[in-house]
Amino acid sequence: MSDRPSPDDGLTAAELAAKYGLAVSGARPGLVEYVRQMWGRRHFILAFSQAKLTAQYSQAKLGQLWQVATPLLNALVYFLIFGLILNADRGMSREVYIPFLVTGVFVFTFTQSSVMAGVRAISGNLGLVRALHFPRASLPISFALQQLQQLLFSMIVLFCVAVGFGSYPRLSWLLIVPVLVLQFLFNTGLALVFARMGAKTPDLAQLMPFVMRTWMYASGVMFSIPVMLEKHPAWIADILQWNPAAIYMDLMRFALIDGYGSENLPPHVWAVAAGWAALVAFGGFVYFWKAEERYGRG
């Protein structure tokens, strides 16, 4: 091959590549191009998330029934411990506290499992990353989408609990949709951030459960933050209430529960919810994209 005379003799590899319009393999595309590629893979992202969801319970005898049974059992356990044994329902009637608790658990679990799935999105799928070509952000986004679908099953349980404790469907239930959209954006951003960090340091998968549990207890999943911190300086409660997990939980409770009025929400709550979502989703996407060409090593 190489001994045949050719006008290309004497060109360096880079010059030869430039002459015939070859591109560097595995180079990172620009941000706009990257978004375009992601859009081209939207069917894959959706199919992958649904496949993961289905595969989860495919060996169980009850099959997909577990999609609903798992959150239901979860809610029961929390009710048993915090509602009956610890009486954490300070300042709330039982009709408010039980849906309050169950909403908190489900909404926080949504964020928690998105983060955990994000950590393993790249490091747990190296085979896929090393075998096929696709924008890597498809994986964390797909996992966040899987958690969203999981949450939609949980919402069935949540509606039953709400109705069972006297909060009947009303107009404010429609607010659930924007809350879910914002929280999903926030979670996706987090999943992207942790996917990049987890790709470099897989040890995060061991560490993150502790971080997430601390976050859970600090976000008022099973108690009302202002009531619990009455005796402490107000700024502590403020900070805790402004944290995104608490914001999304409170908005969901406000939308769903009859006796949980706007007096429980911090001021400008919608702006904060949207701000967190936009900031983390956009920042997470850019942060993930910056290392696109390095996923798959090591």
Added chain:
Amino acid sequence: MADALIPTVIADELHIVYRVNGAKTGKGSATAALSRIIKRGEERGVRKVHAVRGVSFTAYRGEAIGLIGSNGSGKSTLLRAIAGLLPAEKGKVYTDGQPSLLGVNAALMNDLTGERNVILGGLAMGMPREQIRERYQEIVDFSGINEKGDFITLPMRTYSSGMAARLRFSIAAAKDHDVLMIDEALATGDRAFQKRSEARIRELRKEAGTVFLVSHNNKSIRDTCDRVLWLERGELRMDGPTEEVLKEYEKFTGK
């Protein structure tokens, strides 16, 4: 081969290094790893495997190139680097379009039915949905999964290993490629299926611009390739016409 040589893949002094976590044992390895994570400095606790060392070559349109070498000589790693799936440590690979590996195993899920895996695998390779729908029956027929009953609607974990391999190959071979890379895919399935896959590979070759084939089977290299790259310990030991290189290689391996 076309008279004008149009390059499709150029490798320029390519180096690939794997980093392996936790391969080092003994005292202080955990603390070393910790300080590495915190300092982000030179990675001392990590073993490096230098899999490809300074390989350069240019592949042209219409060529079928065989990659040979003993186990662990870096053949598969080189293919992955050409596909842009493994980042280069040093040097560069330039390609025309997006080279693709013939393989889809990693995207498939054992708990899903064969049916859903066909769709999932197709999407993972970047095929449009309409194309998958069009070729679905073709893929199933080619795999021969349904010859012994309606197996395509059963989860893949219930398949025998031969059946699963056949379905995987059928899915992977359903896509058209510019630069196609095949990593010893021919050795799966029973005799009839092997014949069918060889025919399919020849078809793919005709459609593809350039084909790379990794194989330990010198006969299949002779049958398909007109140029051979011989890798040994990550270095390019020889690059030339098939017969020449294979003769040296066979002398080297003592056949």
